[in-house]
Amino acid sequence: MTRESADIVIIGGGIVGLMTARLLALEGADVMLLEAGDLGAEASGANAGSIHLQIQCPEFAAYGEDWARAYRPCLDFLKRSQALWTDLPEQLGADLGVRLAGGIIAARTDAQMDLISAKAAIEAEAGVETEILDRDDLLKRAPYLSPEVVGGGHCRLEGKADPLQVMPALARAAVRAGARIATHSRVSDIAPARGGHVVVTACGEVQTGRIVNAAGAAAGRIGAMIGTALDIKGFPLQVTVTEPVAALVPHLVYSAAGKLSLKQLANGGCVIGGGWPARERADGVLVTDPGSLAGNMGIAAEVVPAMARARALRSWTAWVNGTPDWRPILGEDPNHPGVIHALFPWVGFSAGPMTARVAADLALGRSSPVALGGLSLLCD
């Protein structure tokens, strides 16, 4: 068994862990990232690639305006993260599939239109502008939509990135910056030690002064190792990609009728998701739920009729990290100075760059670049 040391240990090699490792290494920190499996092999590499900014409509409909107002600090956070996404391809010197053509949300009834308008008013209070469009203006801007739409909204800052390009580029950039990375090194215990902690894996132990918990859906288990209860867990989701079709949809498309995110890749394939649940088998393996697949494709074809003719090529599944009220768990552990939790739920791909910025600053002993009160569950 090996025994190593590092000033900072990052647990988890998803978007948050890798981005934090890169930022810390760029500043000359001695950083080691421990990943249980392969880099980017969980939610960060398997997500739908939406760069979200607006409040998700199904949750707004389900939880209401008070919830949405409490979520406003997250909108500001997502806006800052979007700005970081804009710069990322140049910083990494790689095409990450970042395209920010805006998000379109479509309504087919007046009640859905009211929902979009009420949501947009709360978004505006947080500095996120969603332009409300009548039917004609919406169809001019998004002619691929069903003629049955009655109107919608356009949030110009939204867009997409390709997780399959992002994650390998991030891994290369973190190593280039000087981060040490150990894959297939699942953390099984964290023990207090002089000057910090000893982080234990099957491959060895690492003595460290600071720890960043970036373990995504499994972050609660890392919290439990130091006696901190974190209200985060995994929820199984699925996404589907169609065969390539002619260039049609430049936007990220949503429906006010239910769960949908739809975008077209550079190769013409359309990625269709929006939070539809996958199924967990008795042996713990995730499989596609046929009911979710039918529901997801159905709502996609309702909003973008051309989707009814596009054949689904492949569906895949992954665990998303979820907190009950959608707010992040971000900041230093109240009982364990030097342990930083870096967990942004549900839309953590969009929030990844800013989550990593906060985690890196805290790990370097600086204050957070954004106020964590009201934002992070750790500050309640």
Ligand SMILES: Cc1cc2nc3c(=O)[nH]c(=O)nc-3n(C[C@H](O)[C@H](O)[C@H](O)COP(=O)(O)OP(=O)(O)OC[C@H]3O[C@@H](n4cnc5c(N)ncnc54)[C@H](O)[C@@H]3O)c2cc1C
């Ligand atoms: C199907 C699906 C679609 C999604 N679509 C979108 C979207 O379109 N837009 C968006 O913004 N978000 C989306 N999300 C959410 C987003 O992908 C996640 O919120 C985000 O990727 C979380 O990143 P992370 O780095 O925190 O966690 P992860 O990517 O889950 O990484 C955590 C890493 O920690 C490792 N780990 C866990 N336990 C240990 C341990 N004990 N020791 C060492 N390593 C450990 C894991 O192996 C994993 O690699 C989607 C999620 C899913 C599942």
